Amino acid sequence: MxxxxxxxxxxxxxxxxxxxxxxxxxxxxxxxxxxxxxxxxxxxxxxxxxxxxxxxxxxxxxxxxxxxxxxxxxxxxxxxxxADEAIIAVNTESSIEDVAQFEPGTKVAFTDDPDVKMMGMIMLEPGDLDADNIVPISADTYILVAKHLLRGEADVGIFLAEVFDGLSGMVKSQLRVLVRSQISxxxxxxxxxxxxxxxxxxxxxxxxxxxxxxxxxxxxxxxxxxxxxxxxxxxxxxxxxxxxxxxx
Amino acid sequence: MWANREPFLEILNSELNMIGDMQPEDIAGDYKEVTLDLYNSVNRKILYTDIETPYPDGKLIVSTTDPEGNITNVNKSFIEMSGYSEDELIGAPHSILRHPDMPPAAFKDLWDTVKKGDKWQGFVKNIRKDGGYYWVKATVIPNIRNGKLAGYTSVRRKPSRTNIDACSKLYPTMF
CATH class of the missing domain: 3.40.190.10 (Periplasmic binding protein-like II)
Known part of the structure; x- marks a missing residue:
């Protein structure tokens, strides 16, 4: 056996x-x-x-x-x-500089990675965003989360920090980190x-x-x-x- | 000789659990003064200012207490935001953070809830060692080990300004 x-x-x-x-x-x-x-x-x-x-x-x-x-x-x-840490990031051309600027109806891209999604949503709470007032955009991979941001299909994306840090320079140059968790x-x-x-x-x-x-x-x-x-x-x-x- | 150490340990523990008055030399800026009745008729002189320390993005403030609410563990963010050293915090009652603007009913609700074994969540204005304050969204849960209460875990995260503003209006009406 x-x-x-x-x-x-x-x-x-x-x-x-x-x-x-x-x-x-x-x-x-x-x-x-x-x-x-x-x-x-x-x-x-x-x-x-x-x-x-x-x-x-x-x-x-x-x-x-x-x-x-x-x-x-x-x-x-x-x-x-x-440690598992999360990042929330926007397109570099986004006008959002602070989470507090988000409005209900914000399009949030994430994967089904449960702890990272949870940490990302907690980082969006100071903007009064929660599961009930966002437009969720589910993606199979973090690369696809990045693509949603680059194409303007999502306003903000939730990433595993380790994966975000490993994205290609070309992709990262078009994204801006709003918040990186430091939970440890x-x-x-x-x-x-x-x-x-x-x-x-x-x-x-x-x-x-x-x-x-x-x-x-x-x-x-x-x-x-x-x-x-x-x-x-x-x-x-x-x-x-x-x-x-x-x-x- | 060692057979008699327990009374000394009890005295030491009770001193560790004491919560001293706030000291003028620790305070940054102009302050007001009030005496709070914390618990079991323990009073504490509070010196407080109007200076807010914003909650840092991406961090959690984490602490654990024993069943009586005395702090047993704190993380780095707790130390940074409270302004106290780890040595000052360990053994102190969690009410070392009690701000005079917080209505006692909020803490009664907290204790009533967690003593039933449930989670409590709410927005709390905490006082810093330097007399300033910071707002948190706090969640407290009982730690159950082998079916028994071992203490409590409290995790604080960044609140939205909307919630802070709402609580700033509501709490003064609850005294």
Whole structure:
């Protein structure tokens, strides 16, 4: 029998192969059979979680509460020094200089990445914008969010900061950042489910030591960060409480 | 000798939880003075000015307290906006931020709500150590651990000017 591993669908496409390499590394290190299943969107991933099909997940912080409180997952590790931050940006030709200048009916482009959308909407609140008075423009990728802005189809776009910073110079030169979040405590987390819980200590031990050898460092590089850092149960509970305050 | 340390710890804790009067040397600009009845008949002399510090874009002010409302953790934004050091904040009651323009009914509603286990959200005018003020949109939730109340988490975000203006008109009518 093999356990099922999945990654939050908002992973950076450049790191897709990295997750497969990581899964191979993890199986070799632990001698546990693990199948990596990548879902195209949050809806299909949520369906798999609800059906109890997932045992290991690199989870979006938005899903942490459901995974811990409803499905009995516990945290393992997070990417060291990596936090989820959002940016709201406009076309450089926009007359908007401050969020307070937005009016109801503002066209807001975003992806289905739930924590980034939430942070972006919080940054629009000082302009009295909310889900009830914006015109939502849903996009499959952040590149498409940028395109909506460049074509004048959206007034403001919500981006994962990491992705915005990685946009081409040509695209970024036509966009202007209005607000960049500085929250620091919202992050993705690798979490383990009940069926696999007796393997928690073994996996944790391998992960926190991963950067101590060259092969491990190479795999981490393919994921886009330098080390895993242990997440204590209370740190996860704190993030769940924090997310809870932000969802209203 | 160590068997007797608990009474000393209790005294130390009670001193840590005391909330001192605001001091004129900490205040920036002209100020007014008032004494607030904070809780359990604890009074605090408040020195306050008309100087507003705008809430910074993109930041959250985060703190946690124990079940009695004494601060157990603060983030960097909390320290920056309140003007207090981390050492001054940890162990202090959260009412160290209480501004005299805030109607007591708002805090009663807050405590009544969170003690029932529900979330509370509202707009709050907080006082800084330097006597100035800042407005926040605050959300407070109970932290439940193993089925028991472990404390509260309070997260503040930037309010809109429309909401600040509305509360500035409403709150004086609630005294």
């Amino acid at each position: 093999s356990f099922m591993f999945t990654v939050s669908p908002d992973f950076t496409p450049d790191h897709l192969s990295g997750w497969y390499i990581f899964n191979t590394w993890l199986q070799r290190q632990t001698d546990i059979a693990i199948h990596l299943e990548m879902y195209n969107d949050f809806a299909s991933q949520h369906k798999a979680i609800k059906e109890g099909a997932i045992d290991l997940i690199y989870a979006n912080p938005f899903d942490a509460a459901m995974l811990v409180r409803e499905k009995g997952f516990l945290p393992l590790v997070k990417a060291e020094g990596v 405590v919202i992050h993705h987390c690798l979490m383990i489910g009940p069926e696999m819980m007796d393997k928690r200590e073994l996996i944790l031990e391998k992960l926190v030591q991963m950067s101590s050898d060259e092969q491990g460092r190479g795999v981490l590089k393919s994921l886009g960060f330098e080390n895993w850092q242990k997440v204590e149960d209370e740190e996860m509970e704190f993030m769940i409480d924090l997310m809870d305050t932000l969802m209203i």
